[in-house]
Amino acid sequence: MSFYEIIIISIALAMDAFTIAVACGLCMPEVSKRQTFRLAFHFGLFQALMPLIGWAAGLAVKTLVETYAPWISFILLSFIGGKMILESFQHEDSCDVKKDPTKGLSLIFLSVATSLDALAVGLSFSIMDYPIVIPSVLIGITALVLTATGIQLGKKFSKASRYSHAAELVGGIVLILIGLKLLFL
Numbered sequence: 001m002s003f004y005e006i007i008i009i010s011i012a013l014a015m016d017a018f019t020i021a022v023a024c025g026l027c028m029p030e031v032s033k034r035q036t037f038r039l040a041f042h043f044g045l046f047q048a049l050m051p052l053i054g055w056a057a058g059l060a061v062k063t064l065v066e067t068y069a070p071w072i073s074f075i076l077l078s079f080i081g082g083k084m085i086l087e088s089f090q091h092e093d094s095c096d097v098k099k100d101p102t103k104g105l106s107l108i109f110l111s112v113a114t115s116l117d118a119l120a121v122g123l124s125f126s127i128m129d130y131p132i133v134i135p136s137v138l139i140g141i142t143a144l145v146l147t148a149t150g151i152q153l154g155k156k157f158s159k160a161s162r163y164s165h166a167a168e169l170v171g172g173i174v175l176i177l178i179g180l181k182l183l184f185l
Helices: 003-027 033-088 104-127 133-156 161-184
Strands: none
Touching: 003 033, 003 104, 003 133, 003 161, 033 104, 033 133, 033 161, 104 133
C-alpha cells in the first residue's frame, strides 16, 4: 500500500471525528483552546490506538482467514464506507449539549465511537500483511488535525455542518473504492 493510499485512508477515517468536532463547535456556547486540545488529542489518540488493537487481533486470527484476506478487507472497508455514507444523510441538527463534550465520560465515549472504524482498518491491515506503525501514527495525526479544525469551524461558521456531511460521504466512498482496489488488484 502506498503512502498516498494511507493518507487517503487516514482522511477518510477522520471524517467521523471531524463531523463530531463540527457539531461540538456549533453547539457549545464557548470553545476554548483547552477544549479544542482535549477533543483533538483524545480523538487523535484513540484513532492511533485502534488500528494497533485491530492489527494485533488480526494476527491472532490470520491463519484462519489468510485465504480470504482480500475479501475480508473489502467487506470491512465497504461496511465502514457504507456506514459513513448512510450517516452523511442523517442530518442531526439539534444542539442539545448540556455537558461539556470535551470532558469525562462524554469525551471517552465520543473518542471510542469515532475510532471503531479504525479498529476494523487495523484488522484488515493485519490480514493483508501491511505494517501498522506508520499508518497508525498518520491516522492519529490526521484525526487530531481534522478534529481541531472541525471544532473551530463549527464555532466560527454555523452553517459548516452541511459540509461535514459531504466530507463524511466522500470519506465513505473513498473507503469502498480502496476496498475494491484491494479485492481486484
